[in-house]
Amino acid sequence: MLKSYFSAALLALGLSLAVPASAQNSYYFPAAQANSFDAKIPTPEQFLGYPIGSHYTRSDQIVAYLRELDRVSDRVSLRVIGNTFEERPQVVATITTPENQQNLAGIQQARRALVDPKLAAPDYRKLPVVVSLNFGVHGNESSSSEAALLLAYYLTASTSPETQQWLEQSVITLDPLENPDGRDRASHWFDQNKSWPNVTDPLDREHTEAWPGGRTNHFYTDLNRDWLPLTQPESRARMAFFHEWYPNVMIDFHEMGTNGTYYFEPSKPFSTENDLIPRATYEVLNVHMAKYFAKALDNLGSLYWTKEQYDNLSPIYGSTYPDFEGGVGITFEVGSSRGLAQESVNGVVKFPFTIRNHVATGLATVRGAVEEKDLYLRHQRDFFTSALTDARKFPTKAYVFGNAQDETLTNKFLSLLLQHKIEVHELGKDVTLDKQQFEKGKAYVVPTSQPQYRIVNSLFEELTTFHDSVFYDVTGWSQAHAYGLAVSKQKNTNLVQGAPVQKVKELTGSVIGGQSSYAYLLPWSDYNAAKSLTALQRAGVVAKVSFKPFSAGTKEKHTDFGYGTLVIPVAGQKLSADTVFQIVSRVSRQNQVTFTSVATGFSAGGIDLGSSNVRAVPEAKAAILVGTGTNASEVGEAWFVASQQLGLPMSRIELGNFGRAPLGRYTSIVLVGGVYTSLDKAAVAKLRQWVQEGGTLITLKNASEWAVKQGIVKEKLLIPANSGWADTTATASATGKQSAARRADFVQQEQEGTRAIAGSIYAADIDITNPIGFGLTNRRLYVFRNGTTFLRPSRNPYATVVQYAAKPLVSGYVSQANLKQISNSAAVVVSKVGAGRVVLFADDPNFRHYWHGTSRLFANALLLGPLLNLTEGPAAISAEE
Numbered sequence: 001m002l003k004s005y006f007s008a009a010l011l012a013l014g015l016s017l018a019v020p021a022s023a024q025n026s027y028y029f030p031a032a033q034a035n036s037f038d039a040k041i042p043t044p045e046q047f048l049g050y051p052i053g054s055h056y057t058r059s060d061q062i063v064a065y066l067r068e069l070d071r072v073s074d075r076v077s078l079r080v081i082g083n084t085f086e087e088r089p090q091v092v093a094t095i096t097t098p099e100n101q102q103n104l105a106g107i108q109q110a111r112r113a114l115v116d117p118k119l120a121a122p123d124y125r126k127l128p129v130v131v132s133l134n135f136g137v138h139g140n141e142s143s144s145s146e147a148a149l150l151l152a153y154y155l156t157a158s159t160s161p162e163t164q165q166w167l168e169q170s171v172i173t174l175d176p177l178e179n180p181d182g183r184d185r186a187s188h189w190f191d192q193n194k195s196w197p198n199v200t201d202p203l204d205r206e207h208t209e210a211w212p213g214g215r216t217n218h219f220y221t222d223l224n225r226d227w228l229p230l231t232q233p234e235s236r237a238r239m240a241f242f243h244e245w246y247p248n249v250m251i252d253f254h255e256m257g258t259n260g261t262y263y264f265e266p267s268k269p270f271s272t273e274n275d276l277i278p279r280a281t282y283e284v285l286n287v288h289m290a291k292y293f294a295k296a297l298d299n300l301g302s303l304y305w306t307k308e309q310y311d312n313l314s315p316i317y318g319s320t321y322p323d324f325e326g327g328v329g330i331t332f333e334v335g336s337s338r339g340l341a342q343e344s345v346n347g348v349v350k351f352p353f354t355i356r357n358h359v360a361t362g363l364a365t366v367r368g369a370v371e372e373k374d375l376y377l378r379h380q381r382d383f384f385t386s387a388l389t390d391a392r393k394f395p396t397k398a399y400v401f402g403n404a405q406d407e408t409l410t411n412k413f414l415s416l417l418l419q420h421k422i423e424v425h426e427l428g429k430d431v432t433l434d435k436q437q438f439e440k441g442k443a444y445v446v447p448t449s450q451p452q453y454r455i456v457n458s459l460f461e462e463l464t465t466f467h468d469s470v471f472y473d474v475t476g477w478s479q480a481h482a483y484g485l486a487v488s489k490q491k492n493t494n495l496v497q498g499a500p501v502q503k504v505k506e507l508t509g510s511v512i513g514g515q516s517s518y519a520y521l522l523p524w525s526d527y528n529a530a531k532s533l534t535a536l537q538r539a540g541v542v543a544k545v546s547f548k549p550f551s552a553g554t555k556e557k558h559t560d561f562g563y564g565t566l567v568i569p570v571a572g573q574k575l576s577a578d579t580v581f582q583i584v585s586r587v588s589r590q591n592q593v594t595f596t597s598v599a600t601g602f603s604a605g606g607i608d609l610g611s612s613n614v615r616a617v618p619e620a621k622a623a624i625l626v627g628t629g630t631n632a633s634e635v636g637e638a639w640f641v642a643s644q645q646l647g648l649p650m651s652r653i654e655l656g657n658f659g660r661a662p663l664g665r666y667t668s669i670v671l672v673g674g675v676y677t678s679l680d681k682a683a684v685a686k687l688r689q690w691v692q693e694g695g696t697l698i699t700l701k702n703a704s705e706w707a708v709k710q711g712i713v714k715e716k717l718l719i720p721a722n723s724g725w726a727d728t729t730a731t732a733s734a735t736g737k738q739s740a741a742r743r744a745d746f747v748q749q750e751q752e753g754t755r756a757i758a759g760s761i762y763a764a765d766i767d768i769t770n771p772i773g774f775g776l777t778n779r780r781l782y783v784f785r786n787g788t789t790f791l792r793p794s795r796n797p798y799a800t801v802v803q804y805a806a807k808p809l810v811s812g813y814v815s816q817a818n819l820k821q822i823s824n825s826a827a828v829v830v831s832k833v834g835a836g837r838v839v840l841f842a843d844d845p846n847f848r849h850y851w852h853g854t855s856r857l858f859a860n861a862l863l864l865g866p867l868l869n870l871t872e873g874p875a876a877i878s879a880e881e
Contacts, residue, residue, distance in 0.1 A: 024052060028359050030299075041153065053350070054352075055194075057146060059145075063176075063177070073156045074101060075097065078094075081237045086181045090177065092241060093173070093174045093176070095155045095173075100128060100167070108245065111245070114377065117381075122377075131172045131249045132249070134175045134250065136176070136178050138222070139215060140182065142255070147358035165370065166370050169370045182216055186209065210628075211630075224317055224318055227321040228458065248379075250322040250329045251332060258336055258338060260335035264332055267282070271466075272311030276457060285379060293368075295364065310331055315455065317329070334358055337349045337353075387452070388450075388453065392449060396491065398490040401446070402438050402486065403443075406775075408527040408592060414505075416459075416479060418501070420455050423452070431495070447493055459480060462761070474760070474812065475760055479850065484852060484854075511594075521595060522568070522595050523564075524775040526593050526594075531646050534647045538619075549565075549606050550605060550608070560605075563768060617863065620648055624638055626652045628678075629655060637849055638670050672700045684712070688833075691834065693834065696866060696868070698858070701844055704840040708840075715794055758813040761809075762785060763783075770798075772857050774864065783804070783853075785844075800829055803826055804824060806823055826840075826842060828845075830868055
């Protein structure tokens with residue numbers, strides 16, 4: 001009886017799913033004829049077993065459906081382009097006619113004439129336009145990947161003459177899952193928390209994802225900000241595929257707040273657009289395509305808006321990078337249901353409705369690209385030709401970069417340039433430029449006169465002049481400053497010699513001098529030195545670090561070793577001399593670093609290896625507080641540094657578990673920016689006692705403010721500027737007089753950005769003799785900042801590790817009031833607390849995984865923090881104190 005009940009239930013379910021199949025087509029494709037779809041092609045509903053919009057589809061199901069389309073149709077070819085940290089495949093479906101499918105390599109070759117001005121102009125009539133549709137870079141903006149299934153189905157199954165024309169004249173690449181890990185984190189949440197009937201209350205659990213949410217990838221990285229730095233495997237795989245096709249039109253499908261309607265470009269004219277890009281991209285290409293989007297949404301009766309908020313300023317986004325490559329990149333944003341149905345100011349927003357809007361604009365994109373094919377193809381050809389013209393007008397003709405003492409980081413930057421298809425040459429001779437030394441074979445030259453001039457400019461140049469003062473995201477994105485390598489701008493191309501570099505030089509680690517009976521040395525200046533220390537310690541090797549420089553080496557050659565040099569003594573180890581050598585050799589190979597074997601502790605210059613200034617490094621045991629209240633991106637960045645840069649296991653402790661955490665097992669605890677009100681007085685006292693007993697507390701941004709306000713440290717904060725509003729109050733307080741309240745028109749609220757720190761780059765001075773600065777050889781440091789934590793320089797003259805310059809702004813936007821506050825303020829302070837210490841960062845040193853110049857300061861704090869023993873020193877008290 002029970003069996004027959006379930007059988008009847010399943011039959012009823014099957015009927016309920018079968019009935020809406022044609023109804024779903026009429027809802028999502030209202031303009032299509034019911035009989036205009038190939039019956040041999042399964043709809044998403046037929047394949048998945050549920051109507052699209054009634055459930056959140058997992059990434060494996062999305063991939064499986066596209067594989068099925070590949071199997072049953074010669075219009076579709078599916079390709080795996082990479083894998084995520086969580087081992088989910090990244091796939092792209094290429095959709096076009098069977099004839100084009102057989103000639104994809106030939107089409108790519110013919111399209112090279114669009115991006116290489118040296119080649120003859122192509123026959124535009126014979127070239128297909130390339131349309132790239134990309135979905136779900138933010139994993140919890142889930143309607144996009146559901147729309148991808150429907151668009152893939154339509155383009156595969158539609159038998160209409162219009163669709164046939166589209167496929168003949170275009171190659172459509174469809175990336176259904178730009179962020180598979182985040183997608184599944186979000187889909188599991190929504191599916192686990194949905195109700196029948198739907199609960200539309202915005203405060204229902206379904207609509208309020210738990211920390212960290214599904215927006216980001218495994219390491220909580222916003223992949224939509226990673227197109228330029230390419231720090232994540234998803235981004236690198238996607239970039240390689242992008243440069244196979246150089247799409248003419250590229251769409252990034254997103255969601256915005258539930259109260260929004262639908263956004264598409266054009267963006268806000270001039271104010272949020274980049275002057276490197278030809279005006280035709282914004283004023284012609286974007287405007288032409290917008291007409292198709294508007295018509296599609298008008299036909300549905302869907303509301304939309306343009307030209308108000310999102311920007312096209314930098315090539316960090318998937319919707320702006322194509323603008324720097326001769327195409328047009330466009331953002332679509334739909335008001336999100338964040339669940340199956342949610343109340344909004346526009347009524348109840350339902351999941352199918354959001355999906356349908358994306359389907360409509362997706363089809364409109366293909367329609368517009370095909371109908372305007374000649375315009376987009378010719379624009380791309382003209383774009384790369386004009387790049388050479390603009391480069392000839394630009395005063396800088398070449399950039400030289402490199403650091404002979406850090407070949408690892410130099411290689412890392414070279415790899416980034418090559419991934420962007422930038423022409424790079426190896427430096428052919430030793431030169432001194434701008435008081436910086438560049439060595440042959442360890443430095444490189446990038447000419448500006450090349451088709452990728454605009455990306456080159458974006459990677460190397462500073463920008464401080466803007467059309468507006470209201471920005472959506474960062475205004476300083478130069479990777480050259482982020483890496484902290486020596487760079488020199490040249491006004492000629494004399495150093496551009498030889499053939500372009502084709503691949504990154506392979507570094508092979510070694511042990512110079514072979515096995516030693518005394519010690520092995522490793523300069524801390526190499527980016528992988530910190531990772532090597534972690535590996536040595538995890539293998540059971542005792543390591544020391546030098547607090548002063550010295551000269552040592554083999555009989556044939558002495559080498560200067562700087563602050564932070566690792567010293568691996570052979571004596572005193574629990575391991576045999578042979579085993580120590582085997583471990584050192586293995587670590588050298590795995591991390592591509594070079595150890596030097598020495599037979600004596602008597603240095604040729606500087607301290608000897610038995611000096612008290614060569615101190616044992618305790619093995620790091622790190623923890624970071626995470627969960628609701630903490631900034632998930634900053635948590636991910638710190639976690640990424642520990643895991644990927646250092647190979648260091650870092651415990652992630654939920655704030656709610658802090659009370660029962662045995663803090664004595666950790667040498668360092670990290671607090672990123674966030675709100676720590678959930679830590680009560682007992683928790684604060686517990687943390688303070690742990691520091692006083694010898695722990696290293698590392699605080700970032702407003703967590704540093706919290707530590708000061710909680711009395712964990714005795715450092716001082718500067719009053720945030722906030723321009724006019726705070727200034728009048730401060731003036732009144734100082735003078736004892738009442739100032740008139742400031743009055744402004746309501747519409748001027750939009751100008752509050754003028755009081756901002758809009759993700760900009762600053763120059764600072766770093767004490768390279770402090771363990772936090774070990775490994776750096778230049779006192780000039782570039783710091784990224786996008787927050788308003790202002791630290792006073794410490795009263796202890798030895799404790800201010802990094803201090804902003806008097807005129808610190810290098811690139812990006814900042815209000816004058818905030819700039820005044822930043823000038824001469826402290827960026828990093830170390831404060832002695834009992835037997836421990838607190839390392840306070842005013843900024844985020846690990847910003848978006850690519851600010852390598854300062855992330856190594858964070859790494860030093862994690863690994864060398866216990867060695868930061870400060871003397872009190874003569875108090876340096878300013879007059880105002």
